[in-house]
Amino acid sequence: MLEEDDTKEIPFHIPAKFVKHFKNPAKRQFLIEELINMKRNFTGGTGDNIVKLYLQLGLKKDSLAKFQSLTWHKKARGIHELYVMQQEDVIPKIFKHTNNPNEFVRMEAQTAMISFLGFEGLRFLDVVTFPISDWQQIKILEQLRPLDVGEMKGIDKWLSSANDTVIIFALKLADIYQQFQVYEQVAKCLEHKEEKIRIQAVQTLVRIEEETTASTLAEQYFKEKFTNRLNILNNIIEIATDNEKSFLLRQLDDENNFLKLGAARVIGRCCQNGMSILQQKALEQPEPYEQIYYHVKREFGK
Amino acid sequence: MSWLLNILQAFSFLILLYSVVLFFFYMAIGAYAVLETRDYVHKNGFTDYRMLASSPHAPSISIIAPAYNEGATIVENVRSLLSIYYSKLELIVVNDGSKDDCLQKMIDTYQLEKIDFFVRYQIPTKPVRGVYKSKNPVFKKLIVVDKENGGKADALNVGINVSSHDYTICIDVDCILEQDAILRMVKPFMEETKKKVIASGGVIRIANSCEVEDGRLVKVHLPEDYLPRMQSLEYIRAFLLGRMAWSRLNGLLLISGAFGAFDKEVVIKCGGYDHNTVGEDMELVVRMRRYMEERKEPYKVTFIPDPLCWTEAPANYKILGRQRNRWTRGTFETLKFHKKLFFNPKYGLLGMLSYPYWFFFEMLAPIIEFLGFIIFLVMTFLGMIDWETFAALLLFIISFGYVYSAFAIFMEVTTYNQYKRKSEIIKLLLSAFSEPFNFHPFVVWSGVQGYINIIRKKKAWGDMTRQGFQKKTATQK
Numbered sequence: 001m002l003e004e005d006d007t008k009e010i011p012f013h014i015p016a017k018f019v020k021h022f023k024n025p026a027k028r029q030f031l032i033e034e035l036i037n038m039k040r041n042f043t044g045g046t047g048d049n050i051v052k053l054y055l056q057l058g059l060k061k062d063s064l065a066k067f068q069s070l071t072w073h074k075k076a077r078g079i080h081e082l083y084v085m086q087q088e089d090v091i092p093k094i095f096k097h098t099n100n101p102n103e104f105v106r107m108e109a110q111t112a113m114i115s116f117l118g119f120e121g122l123r124f125l126d127v128v129t130f131p132i133s134d135w136q137q138i139k140i141l142e143q144l145r146p147l148d149v150g151e152m153k154g155i156d157k158w159l160s161s162a163n164d165t166v167i168i169f170a171l172k173l174a175d176i177y178q179q180f181q182v183y184e185q186v187a188k189c190l191e192h193k194e195e196k197i198r199i200q201a202v203q204t205l206v207r208i209e210e211e212t213t214a215s216t217l218a219e220q221y222f223k224e225k226f227t228n229r230l231n232i233l234n235n236i237i238e239i240a241t242d243n244e245k246s247f248l249l250r251q252l253d254d255e256n257n258f259l260k261l262g263a264a265r266v267i268g269r270c271c272q273n274g275m276s277i278l279q280q281k282a283l284e285q286p287e288p289y290e291q292i293y294y295h296v297k298r299e300f301g302k
Numbered sequence: 303m304s305w306l307l308n309i310l311q312a313f314s315f316l317i318l319l320y321s322v323v324l325f326f327f328y329m330a331i332g333a334y335a336v337l338e339t340r341d342y343v344h345k346n347g348f349t350d351y352r353m354l355a356s357s358p359h360a361p362s363i364s365i366i367a368p369a370y371n372e373g374a375t376i377v378e379n380v381r382s383l384l385s386i387y388y389s390k391l392e393l394i395v396v397n398d399g400s401k402d403d404c405l406q407k408m409i410d411t412y413q414l415e416k417i418d419f420f421v422r423y424q425i426p427t428k429p430v431r432g433v434y435k436s437k438n439p440v441f442k443k444l445i446v447v448d449k450e451n452g453g454k455a456d457a458l459n460v461g462i463n464v465s466s467h468d469y470t471i472c473i474d475v476d477c478i479l480e481q482d483a484i485l486r487m488v489k490p491f492m493e494e495t496k497k498k499v500i501a502s503g504g505v506i507r508i509a510n511s512c513e514v515e516d517g518r519l520v521k522v523h524l525p526e527d528y529l530p531r532m533q534s535l536e537y538i539r540a541f542l543l544g545r546m547a548w549s550r551l552n553g554l555l556l557i558s559g560a561f562g563a564f565d566k567e568v569v570i571k572c573g574g575y576d577h578n579t580v581g582e583d584m585e586l587v588v589r590m591r592r593y594m595e596e597r598k599e600p601y602k603v604t605f606i607p608d609p610l611c612w613t614e615a616p617a618n619y620k621i622l623g624r625q626r627n628r629w630t631r632g633t634f635e636t637l638k639f640h641k642k643l644f645f646n647p648k649y650g651l652l653g654m655l656s657y658p659y660w661f662f663f664e665m666l667a668p669i670i671e672f673l674g675f676i677i678f679l680v681m682t683f684l685g686m687i688d689w690e691t692f693a694a695l696l697l698f699i700i701s702f703g704y705v706y707s708a709f710a711i712f713m714e715v716t717t718y719n720q721y722k723r724k725s726e727i728i729k730l731l732l733s734a735f736s737e738p739f740n741f742h743p744f745v746v747w748s749g750v751q752g753y754i755n756i757i758r759k760k761k762a763w764g765d766m767t768r769q770g771f772q773k774k775t776a777t778q779k
Contacts, residue, residue, distance in 0.1 A: 040350070073344035080348050103495075104345055131495035138360060138492070142353040165495065172359070227567070257422040294418035 011056055012049075022057060032059050036084050054085050063087070067094075072102040079105065083112035091116050098124035107136050114143045119150035122173075125158045125166050132165040137172065149177050159185040167192070168200050175204040183208055190220050198224070199231050206235045214239045218247040226256065233262030240270040252281065261292055268296040310681055317674050321699070324663055328706055334547035339607055339717060342546075351485040355387050361468050361492065362390040363484055364566075366461030367475035368454050369395055373402035377411045379475045382517025384444060388484040393444050394461045395475065399428075399451025408446050413438045425459040425574035428452035433464065454559070455575035455582040462566060462574055470569065472583075474560045474613060478509060478519050483610040487563045490604040497600040500568045500590050503557035504605070505541040507720065508534040509612035519612050524726040529622055531733050532741040533615040539710040542607060542717070549605035553656040555591075557603070559583030561611035568593065579639070581632015588640050595649045609718050623748040630752030633665045668749025700738050707734040 021027045032054070039050045054060065063085070066078030079097065082090050094116075097109035110132070113121035122140075158170035159182060171189060174182050186208065189201035202220070205213050214236055221232050233251065236244065248271065251263035267274040275297065282293040354360045365383060369376055376395075383393050397405045408414060419433035427449070434446040449460050458472050469491060471484065483504070491499045510530035513521035525531045548554045562583065572593045575582045587603060594601035616622040637660060644661065646653035681687050711730055714720065721727055 036348070073347075077348065133493045133495050134361075135489060135492035138354060138357055141359050142357050257420070257424070261420055261422065288420065291418070291420040295420035298418040 012053055014057070025062075028059065028062055031057070032062060032081055035059070036081060039084050051085050060085070060087060064090075072105055076102075076104045076108040079108040079112050083108075083115045086116075088116055095124065099128045099130060101130065103130070103133070106130060107133075107139075110136065111139060111143065114140055118147045119144065119152060122152070123154065125161070125169065126154060128166060129163055131163065132169055137165075137169050140169075141172065141176065152177065152179060155179055156182055156185055159189065164192075164194050164197060167194075167197050171197070171200040171204045175200075175207045178208055180208045183210060187216065190216070195225070195228060199228050202228065202231050202235050206238050209239050214241065214244050218244050221247070221251075226259070230258055230262055233259065233266060237266045237269055240266050242271055245271050249277075257288065260288070261295065264289075264292045264296050265299065269300055307684075307686070310677060310684075310686065313673075313677055314681075317670070317677075320662070320670060325702065327659065327663065328702075331543055331547040332706070332709060334550045335543040335713065338546045338550035339542070339713065342607055343717065346489075349489070351482050351489075354485050354488070355482075356389050358389075360388070360390050361488060362466075363388060363392075363469050363471060363488065363563075364461070364465035364467040365391065365393045365471045365473060365484075366458055366465065367393070367395050367473050368398050368457030368461065369400065369404055369475045370398045370451070370454075370457070371400045371402045371404060372475055373400065373404040373407055375476060376404050377407055378517050380408060380412065380444065382478055383473075383475075384441065385481070385517060386479055386484055387481045390467070391443055391484065392465070392467055394447060394464055395444070396447045396449060396457040396461045396464075398449060398453070398457040405446070405448055409434065412436045412441045412444055412446075414444075414446055419464070421460075421463055423463055424570050425463055427456050427459045427463060430460060430464075453577050455577035455579075458582070459574040459577075462569060465566060468566060469563055470566045471561070471563045472559065473562075473611065476614065477506075477560055478514065478517065478612040479561070480519070480608075480610045480612075483561075486606055486608050486610060490602075490606065491563070491565065494602060494604075497602040498565065498568075498594070499602050499604055500565050500594060501557050501587055502563045502604045502606065503545065503554065504561050504563075504610045505545075505607055506537060506558050506560050507609045507612050508537060508615045510615055510617060512612065522720045522722075524721050524729055525615070527617050528733075528736075529619070529741070530615040530617055531729070532737060533622075535707060535711070535730055535733055535737070536741075537615075538714050539707060542713045543706075543710050545605045546607055548656070549603070551651060551655070552602055553651050553659075554603045554605055555588055555652075555656050555660055556584040557587050557605075560613050562587075564590075576639075579632055579635040580628045581636045584632060585636040585639060588636055588643075591652050592640060592643065592649065595652055607717065609720055619744065623744070623751065626745050626748035627752040627755060630665075630668060630749040631756055633660065634752070634756055637661055637665055668746045669753060671746045672750045703738060704734055707731075707737070 022031070035050055035054050039047055039054075042050060060082075063078050063081035066074045067082060067090070069075050069078065075097075079094055082094070091113070094109050094112045097105050098113060100106040100109060106128075110121075110124050110128070113124050115121070117123075152173060155170055155173060158166050159174070161167050161170070167189065171186060173179065174186055183205070186201055186204050189197050190205075192198055192201070198220075202217060205217065217232050217236050221229055224232065240248070245267070248263045248267050251259055252267065254260055254263070264278055268278055271277065275293075278289070278293045278296060282290040365386070367379075367383060369379075372379065380393070380395060383395075386393075395408065397408070413436050414434035415437055416432045417435050421430050421433070429450055431448045431450065434448065436442065436444055445464065447460055447464050449457065452460075461472070462470055469488065471487060473479070487502055487504055490502045507522075508525055508530050509519065510525035510527065511523045512519055513523070525534055545554060545556075559582065564586075568590055569586070572586070572589050574586075576585050576589070579585050591601070591603065616625055637657070640657070643649050643653045643657040645658055649657075678687070708731060711727065711734075715727060721730065
């Protein structure tokens with residue numbers, strides 16, 4: 001029945017033996033959950049028919065009642081049901097909850113905005129003051145993935161948000177969707193006091209690189225602690241040239257084995273005669289450079 | 303003789319006090335577990351985990367599985383772990399100097415070749431003899447490390463040294479994980495914004511009598527044998543009530559070595575697993591918590607109630623006794639290493655509640671119960687027992703224990719309901735009746751033997767001979 005295309009105007013026929021069950025709230029909730037699961041797996045005509053059936057059975061009223069509930073998990077569930085069932089008339093009401101103090105209500109409201117409006121739904125980033133968890137960020141990025149890239153209005157504003165997680169998320173957007181126009185603001189994030197922001201800024205800068213990016217990161221390296229130092233070495237491998245050779249050779253002598261190997265990988269891959277340099281180092285000081293040399297050689301198949 | 307009578311009466315009073323406090327702890331644990339489970343179900347009721355599995359933005363995970371003389375089952379075990387659904391995953395199997403053909407079997411089956419690999423010894427370990435990867439891209443997630451024998455903790459540390467990913471999941475190689483186990487385990491690390499999640503534990507369930515095909519659990523059954531069935535009940539009680547309650551309080555001290563996820567950076571900063579204890583899983587969690595407390599960094603140890611990891615439980619008294627003996631020694635050693643925490647307000651809940659609870663009601667429990675029994679015999683001999691009071695108290699304690707077990711079974715049925723047949727639930731409920739007379743005394747006696755070993759300074763791990771799932775499945779078919 002749900003897979004038929006020509007049912008647009010005609011209501012579905014529901015056998016009476018089923019209708020009697022719809023008075024029971026628990027059975028109605030079970031039905032909503034089944035329809036939600038089906039809707040997640042179907043698009044096109046079948047998906048539309050599922051929504052039609054949801055409306056015909058008056059289940060939207062149930063979802064709205066949950067949405068208006070003061071209990072957080074009911075409210076979150078109500079929002080979830082309404083956006084999966086594409087009830088666009090509630091967009092303005094749901095938007096108000098994108099900065100709800102309860103993280104689960106907030107998360108569902110944010111997810112709903114992307115589900116309804118795609119990239120335009122990101123406008124909640126203008127108003128959100130509560131943190132956006134890594135989980136929620138991935139969820140939104142995955143929601144956006146199949147969509148055509150729209151204009152990212154406001155990304156420059158998000159990059160200077162007072163909410164650190166908004167900055168991190170905006171950096172990820174700039175990275176994934178290569179927003180070259182915000183290079184300067186991204187570079188400015190390297191000065192941010194929050195390490196997580198600086199780590200993401202390094203990754204984004206490499207992705208939207210300019211000629212000076214490698215040298216900027218080499219300078220930044222000395223202001224950082226271990227985690228971001230390693231992050232810089234792991235990322236600079238995409239853009240480094242012989243200009244960074246002296247910087248990298250210095251890091252090859254670092255006490256930390258991770259940084260040694262990180263620098264060796266960049267030298268081996270990006271510098272002219274890089275492998276010869278590593279081989280020479282291995283001859284001069286076999287422990288630990290011989291193993292590092294063979295490790296890099298194997299990794300790059302050189 | 304009046305001094306003896308005074309001592310016996312004082313001891314009786316202390317035992318009564320101990321039981322009353324424990325009774326209130328159990329009540330609180332039950333209540334907290336209900337609240338935590340309810341919240342967990344509400345929070346995750348409509349979570350779509352599938353999106354994380356293929357996401358390029360998901361955190362990278364290393365599964366570390368130490369293997370020692372696992373030649374009989376290693377190929378199937380690795381196949382099972384390779385089938386896990388997660389894209390940014392590496393599986394590191396550490397061959398801890400096995401004396402059997404464990405390594406060779408992996409080399410042959412998974413077309414492994416020795417590679418040049420620079421091992422960064424951030425945590426000191428026994429030397430690595432070689433690192434192997436497969437020539438076949440189908441097994442690209444697999445890394446096999448061959449090292450000199452150094453014990454489970456040492457093998458896990460080698461895995462951490464070799465790992466290149468952000469989070470590590472340490473498991474027993476013969477565990478069977480659910481397909482979405484990693485997705486569910488990773489979520490707590492990613493959803494917390496105010497505190498750093500340093501470790502996360504998952505429920506361990508008993509796989510004896512379950513049907514396994516190609517390293518996957520296809521049908522769950524309640525264990526047919528008595529001992530594994532009792533352990534099923536014990537695990538349901540411990541995980542669905544105990545761990546959930548402590549998780550709500552952020553007071554978990556133990557994440558089972560069979561299945562636990564850790565923030566690798568914090569593990570390394572703490573120095574990895576300690577190979578001087580047989581309770582390395584608990585010791586690491588306590589050390590990580592202590593590290594965070596001392597640095598005053600907000601942190602959390604989480605626990606998720608989904609049944610994600612299935613393991614074979616000891617099916618005979620000898621092996622079970624060894625396991626419980628080792629657990630007692632592990633708890634004793636861990637609490638001894640970290641005695642500074644005992645009622646130390648500087649460590650907050652860790653020092654004031656978690657540690658003392660473990661000290662009195664986990665570590666000392668076998669000793670107190672055993673001494674209690676001995677003193678009961680002495681008092682009987684001296685005619686000091688008021689039999690009416692004794693019968694009433696005994697009935698109360700047995701009934702309370704039974705109600706507590708029944709409540710745990712009720713929680714299981716209303717949440718994850720793994721045993722679908724009513725007959726299995728009835729069997730489980732009936733098994734609970736025999737616990738105070740058979741299973742529990744044996745566990746207490748094994749704990750006492752653990753203390754005897756501590757006094758004799760025996761440090762053996764004790765072999766954990768497994769029957770293997772393969773054999774079990776075959777017999778069922």
